[in-house]
Amino acid sequence: xxxxxxxEFGGERPLFASHDLHLDNVTIHAGESALKECSHIVxxxxxxxxxxxxxxxxxxxxKNCLFTAGARAALWYSRNLVMTDTKVDAPKMFREMDELSLxxxxxxxxxxxxxxxxxxxxxxxxxxxxxxxxxxxxxxxxEDYTQNGNYSFQYCKxxxxxxxxxxxxxxxxxxxxxxxxxxxxNGEYLGWHxxxxxxxxxxxxxxxxxxxxxxxxxxxxxxxxxxxLAFEFSSVRATxxxxxxxxKNPRTGSVTAESYGEIILDEHIKAPGDCKLLxxxx
Numbered sequence: 371x372x373x374x375x376x377x378e379f380g381g382e383r384p385l386f387a388s389h390d391l392h393l394d395n396v397t398i399h400a401g402e403s404a405l406k407e408c409s410h411i412v413x414x415x416x417x418x419x420x421x422x423x424x425x426x427x428x429x430x431x432x433k434n435c436l437f438t439a440g441a442r443a444a445l446w447y448s449r450n451l452v453m454t455d456t457k458v459d460a461p462k463m464f465r466e467m468d469e470l471s472l473x474x475x476x477x478x479x480x481x482x483x484x485x486x487x488x489x490x491x492x493x494x495x496x497x498x499x500x501x502x503x504x505x506x507x508x509x510x511x512x513e514d515y516t517q518n519g520n521y522s523f524q525y526c527k528x529x530x531x532x533x534x535x536x537x538x539x540x541x542x543x544x545x546x547x548x549x550x551x552x553x554x555x556n557g558e559y560l561g562w563h564x565x566x567x568x569x570x571x572x573x574x575x576x577x578x579x580x581x582x583x584x585x586x587x588x589x590x591x592x593x594x595x596x597x598x599l600a601f602e603f604s605s606v607r608a609t610x611x612x613x614x615x616x617x618k619n620p621r622t623g624s625v626t627a628e629s630y631g632e633i634i635l636d637e638h639i640k641a642p643g644d645c646k647l648l649x650x651x652x
Contacts, residue, residue, distance in 0.1 A: 385404055483497070484505075490511070500522060510528065518537045563582045579600050592612050600614065604620055605622045619638060
């Protein structure tokens with residue numbers, strides 16, 4: 371592997387089509403496409419300031435690096451990435467990527483990030499300002515995760531999340547095969563139009579959660595007092611620890627809770643309209 375240490379580059383495509391390259395304490399200044407069409411790249415202790423540095427790259431490791439705000443859209447159309455101990459200050463990262471692993475990564479401006487990605491693993495990652503995170507992505511595994519940003523995980527498939535705090539309105543819309551364990555999800559209109567959404571040992575807050583959901587499962591979950599008008603037109607099997615503020619027109623299935631502040635079953639309920647609303651110990 372060729373080594374480049376303590377160097378600086380800028381301008382257009384300074385390391386274009388490089389292969390088997392190790393960068394250590396390298397700065398990529400303003401410019402574009404510094405490492406486009408590369409393979410088998412290791413970058414550590416380095417700083418990226420220019421746009422689009424890693425496009426069409428196959429096989430790269432990024433460790434203890436910084437992507438400044440100027441390095442927007444830095445990693446697109448690439449595969450086989452391992453990123454650790456890195457801070458990403460740029461938006462619109464990770465698009466159309468396959469096989470990427472992020473661990474101990476912080477993304478303070480995660481707008482429009484992780485779109486159309488496949489086979490994604492995140493561990494100990496924090497994202498902020500993360501509107502429209504994970505759009506149309508699939509095969510995702512996440513643990514020890516914190517997120518602040520709305521409209522997340524829309525149209526995603528095959529997702530497993532453990533030990534997360536997700537602050538996001540309109541999260542998990544139109545998803546398929548999502549399971550969330552031991553997590554906190556805060557934000558209105560959670561999980562609308564989802565299929566096979568499963569929540570285990572989770573705390574949920576926000577108005578009108580989990581409506582129009584197909585085959586929703588909740589196991590040992592807590593619904594905050596602001597979770598009103600839940601489950602409208604959904605098929606659901608739920609066990610809720612504690613009270614529920616209100617339930618409106620669930621389509622079918624069963625819900626078990628400590629109590630119900632309000633139950634709305636009106637002429638607008640959809641067939642079969644046979645959801646059982648049960649109480650614990652009865």
